[in-house]
Amino acid sequence: MSDISKRKCITYYSKRPAYVDSLSKTQVEKMTNSHGKQVCVDYSHCDFGEVGRHGAWMLNLMQHAVESAGVREVHAHVEEFDGTLSPTGFAAVVLLDESHVSAHCYYDKGILAIDAFTCGDSDPNIIIDIIHNKLVESFGDLKIVSKDEILRFRQ
Template identity: 85%
Template sequence: MVNLNQKLKLTRQCPTFQKGSVAHTTVSGRRMLQVSGKYRGISMTISHGKQVCIDYSNCDFVDQGRHGTWMLNLMQYAVKSAGVREVHAHVEEFDGTLSPTGFAAVVLLDESHVSAHCYYDKGILAIDAFTCGESDPNIIIDIIHKKLVESFENIKVVSKDEMLRFRQ
């Protein structure tokens, strides 16, 4: 957070800024200000986190001899490469007895989580990365995406969304 003197300085520099707060954030490796309040009549929102979700089709995990453990290892590699601290990791394989075949994997972070969910029979995979600190979840997603594209010849991105979390 910006200290009170910095906030007052910003308010003096922007006299039309009313009843707001100022904070630093890092977006794509660039340190930026996030502001809430009104500036020249425009409402602005501050957030304390970001979540990136990406959905894939044509993920032939079984045909490639890969399973949830492979995905969990990739997620852990991406987290470590992005410089984010892992707290815990777990993968659960589903054999079709109680749930459709596939897996759910999660890496808990001190800033939140990275998760992946796959249905083997449908060839679909959903991944999300949520950080509520200084780390950019896009870096984690980009590392995972690069390896998935290298590993699955016909993989297709169906959607990719980014949202601010903990809005104030």
């Protein structure tokens, strides 16, 4: 793993929320045993001009990856940026019952950021691998700038 991908993660702890006292023992155990994993990948040399310069292609790829990984999608949306208010590019998200998969791209810079976060039994690496393989197939010069895996909901 490159130096650029080694990031410090800081965890902040706060007081226990009052609503926790009203939960049953089973509910608290489920929350305490919660776990999660987030995989973040940054790419360069991603020329979306080759596939129509729009985020719909990426959203479809993300939805395919989620379905192939056996994760339940609850909503999906893509927002295309035409350069009027924001630089040209897109933001896409697939909401999961376990969390989300998102992608953000700046066309003019050829950069793309993708993350997959699951907090159930599903492995976000599977989703990322499916997306990555299609990106490599579609963009010959694609380069990974960083790839990080972060364990979430740790006690």
